[in-house]
Amino acid sequence: MKLYDSKMAPNPRRTRIFLAEKGISVPTEQVDMMAKEHFTPEYTAINPLQRMPALVLDDGLVITESIAICRYFEALQPEPPLFGVGAEEIALVEMWQRRAENNFFAPVAAVFRHLHPAMKELEVPQVPAWAEANRPRVIWFLEFIDRELANREFIAGDRFSMADITMLAATDFMKLARIQIPAGATNVKRWHAAVSARPSAKA
Amino acid sequence: MKLYDSKMAPNPRRTRIFLAEKGISVPTEQVDMMAKEHFTPEYTAINPLQRMPALVLDDGLVITESIAICRYFEALQPEPPLFGVGAEEIALVEMWQRRAENNFFAPVAAVFRHLHPAMKELEVPQVPAWAEANRPRVIWFLEFIDRELANREFIAGDRFSMADITMLAATDFMKLARIQIPAGATNVKRWHAAVSARPSAKA
Numbered sequence: 001m002k003l004y005d006s007k008m009a010p011n012p013r014r015t016r017i018f019l020a021e022k023g024i025s026v027p028t029e030q031v032d033m034m035a036k037e038h039f040t041p042e043y044t045a046i047n048p049l050q051r052m053p054a055l056v057l058d059d060g061l062v063i064t065e066s067i068a069i070c071r072y073f074e075a076l077q078p079e080p081p082l083f084g085v086g087a088e089e090i091a092l093v094e095m096w097q098r099r100a101e102n103n104f105f106a107p108v109a110a111v112f113r114h115l116h117p118a119m120k121e122l123e124v125p126q127v128p129a130w131a132e133a134n135r136p137r138v139i140w141f142l143e144f145i146d147r148e149l150a151n152r153e154f155i156a157g158d159r160f161s162m163a164d165i166t167m168l169a170a171t172d173f174m175k176l177a178r179i180q181i182p183a184g185a186t187n188v189k190r191w192h193a194a195v196s197a198r199p200s201a202k203a
Numbered sequence: 204m205k206l207y208d209s210k211m212a213p214n215p216r217r218t219r220i221f222l223a224e225k226g227i228s229v230p231t232e233q234v235d236m237m238a239k240e241h242f243t244p245e246y247t248a249i250n251p252l253q254r255m256p257a258l259v260l261d262d263g264l265v266i267t268e269s270i271a272i273c274r275y276f277e278a279l280q281p282e283p284p285l286f287g288v289g290a291e292e293i294a295l296v297e298m299w300q301r302r303a304e305n306n307f308f309a310p311v312a313a314v315f316r317h318l319h320p321a322m323k324e325l326e327v328p329q330v331p332a333w334a335e336a337n338r339p340r341v342i343w344f345l346e347f348i349d350r351e352l353a354n355r356e357f358i359a360g361d362r363f364s365m366a367d368i369t370m371l372a373a374t375d376f377m378k379l380a381r382i383q384i385p386a387g388a389t390n391v392k393r394w395h396a397a398v399s400a401r402p403s404a405k406a
Contacts, residue, residue: 048347049302049306049347057291061291061295063294063295063298064298064302065297065298065301065302067297067301068294068295068297068298068301069294071293071294071297072290072291072293072294073290075289075290075293075294076290086278087275087276087278087279088260088264088275090274090275090278091266091271091272091274091275091278092264092266092271094268094270094271094274095266095267095268095271098268098270098271099252099267099268103252125332125336127330127332127333127336129328129330129332129333130330130332130333130336133328133330133333144251144252
């Protein structure tokens with residue numbers, strides 16, 4: 001199999017962190033998104049949506065979407081569990097993964113993609129008003145999650161999960177969007193330091 | 204347990220269709236989003252994100268996010284499987300569910316939420332330029348999925364899945380966004396007629 005990966009982008013990073021937590025190693029090929037390599041006919045043949053990452057299996061089957069690739073490996077190798085075990089934990093991990101993705105990762109991405117000069121040719125059209133509408137949502141979510149983290153170690157409970165991976169990738173993505181963690185969000189800062197210290201964060 | 208449901212909205216509909224396919228019946232309470240009942244202190248205590256639906260279990264645990272609620276019931280009652288069986292199908296259902304959600308459901312919602320006069324007080328601020336940026340993405344995805352459906356019966360393969368539920372809810376949501384299925388998308392129309400004829404579509 002081969003994983004098409006992009007070092008700089010937050011979605012491929014989610015898959016890399018997941019694989020590192022599992023201790024799984026996959027041959028990779030870098031696709032340079034700033035050089036628009038994901039728009040080439042070769043990569044478009046692999047993923048018509050021209051998004052990263054993509055996993056090509058030995059039988060030729062293509063799996064795209066970072067979370068779908070993670071679920072593939074979770075099914076092949078359940079330990080350590082990163083999508084929960086049992087109905088309640090499975091639901092909570094999915095709930096927090098989606099809350100983090102839709103209410104935090106997506107707004108951070110909107111601020112970056114619709115304001116940053118480097119995205120002018122990649123996000124067409126850029127809509128600066130949409131970026132500005134999303135900026136306060138980023139802060140709102142961090143203050144919400146700060147209250148939640150007063151009572152537990154990780155985003156979805158007492159165990160590191162896919163929800164932490166999404167939150168970590170999005171939190172570090174804030175640097176490109178030029179947004180900072182609110183000074184008073186001490187629980188977020190404690191959580192961020194802890195997950196950043198895991199070896200997987202360097203993946 | 205109790206399911207907080209909103210009859211008109213596409214996300215709660217995803218959960219209702221899923222439960223109907225499973226043959227599971229859950230006591231429900233209607234929350235009128237057009238009357239802003241999801242913004243009341245009572246509902247905000249259940250879901251601080253003020254989104255629908257929400258499932259409250261007998262032990263008080265709250266599960267929000269339509270897909271997380273569906274995964275809870277999939278874990279409790281695996282048959283019929285709607286999130287796939289085995290690593291490859293699990294990955295393909297997640298891939299197509301996410302492709303449909305991020306590249307079709309979300310753009311349809313953006314067109315509706317940022318243009319429709321009824322959303323003026325619910326989507327603040329409305330950004331009409333963001334709606335217009337999303338309109339061509341809706342058509343692009345339908346033409347893409349039309350080519351995919353030339354070779355198979357359902358969105359993620361030969362079996363009805365969560366990906367069909369997301370696609371169906373989003374396709375019917377197009378009416379509120381005032382967008383029509385392209386005339387030439389005959390495979391989409393065949394698929395839409397088939398899934399709309401299932402009893403679950405009326406849920």
